[in-house]
Amino acid sequence: MRSAPVLPLTRDASSRFLPWLIAFMVWLAAMALAAVLVLSSFSNQWRNDLTGTLTVQIATAPDGQLATTERRLNRALDILRKSPGVKTAKPVPLKKISELLAPWLGRDVVTETLGLPIPRLIDVKVHPEANIDVAALWERLNKEVDGTQVDDHGAWLDKLIALAGAVEAIALAVLALISIAAIATVVFATRTSLTIHRDVIELLHVIGAKDAYVADQFHWHALNLGLKGGLAGVFLATATLLGLGSMWTGVESSLLPPVSLNIWQWACVFAVALAAAGISTVTARVTVLRALGRMP
């Protein structure tokens, strides 16, 4: 028969409510963490896709002739390819432009033969380190080919990334606040337990128990509660994230980039449970050792 524990911590009220509180906090923390992970992969994706690229738009020739437009296009390509810092400059094929415009103009309307005045686009890849002066390039192009526009996607990309960054920062702040709240909760629960069991702890102290003997009991108890709460919280968070994920893919639109957490990101979410158990254990131990340290 295993003997009864000297400190009956499992009977404290905190043993019942603490796992639920921890589960709730772990759920919140896991959601905040998932938000951070998704947003930072969005930002990275946008940055990779769009930095180092420029889009140059060549207006239709005033005479409306395709061939003239084609000449203007080639002239611009020539200038671009000779500009320092430019890696490649490729015209976007008419077919692709037609596809891009199809939703507005209809597939049949946009054909070369119709000869609609469609502006031409050039995809330009630049060396990211080259720090190209977009305004100067713009000016140079316009001198030769008037009505040319250069878009470095900078403005809206910067805004989008700033927005994502702000949301990410808020999510990180939420994560930090939840950690502080978790620590405070465990400190108060542990102090309550210390008060409930003060007589026994004093007795153990007087008969020569080392602080670690008492602290160990709180330690294992807190680890147990933290793991229980942590696993429950992560389970809820996983269910929530999978639910959100399926709703996300259900939205039929190219407006939303596809989201899914990779295996490492899932591991981070699961690690919240371990972090909760760790916070609970260390906090309880430190709280107990500090209280015992005040005894003579």
Add this chain to the structure above:
Amino acid sequence: MVLGGGDVIRFQNVGVRYGLGPEILHDVSLRLEEGSFHFLTGASGAGKSSLLRLMYLANQPSRGLISLFGHDIATTPRRDLPSLRRQVGVVFQDFRLIDHLTAMENVALPLRVAGASEEQVREHVPELLNWVGLSDQIDARPSTLSGGQKQRVAIARAIIARPKLLLADEPTGNVDDHIAIRLMHLFEELNKIGTTVVVATHNKALVTGFAHPRLHLANGELSVLKAGAPFAENEDEADAEGLR
């Protein structure tokens, strides 16, 4: 720092006060030699329990010097105190048994705290409980025991780890005279094999029945009286004054 070789405990000009209250003990100086046996007397509230608390390192004096087994308590690192405490057995005036543990587990506590094996616990604890006449109550919880039975569990717990110093605070307060005498004989047995003993008691018959010197507390002062020294005529009155 190691002081006074043969002394188990040594007090020099020790004073005690609780918080901002009056001083309960003034300038107490005493030495208990290894293997000695003392009674500790004094009226209720004279400070017997307070003096014992200093001896088992539950309280610190507000002034003066205490050394236990040659270690100056004030300069001994805190991490070394548990091993000193383990060499002191205490019978508390209010027993302090743990309610949710059986008599067996309560008595086993000092062994567990000291890291003894389960085998040692199983071997020694029932034997000692048998010795104090509680072999039928091994698995009983304190709430189901009588006052005298609790007291015997408390005594068993105090001596299970063979302490070098045994401090008993009113250990016979709740038992019949014949059990009190039996317990005194137990303390004397332990004393014979080298345990230093201090027994705080109100029981004059007990003090006169056993020939041991007596530490007497009155008005916060400690005096040491030889074995068999008669009680002062006004001892109780003086104590009563101290109470007022």
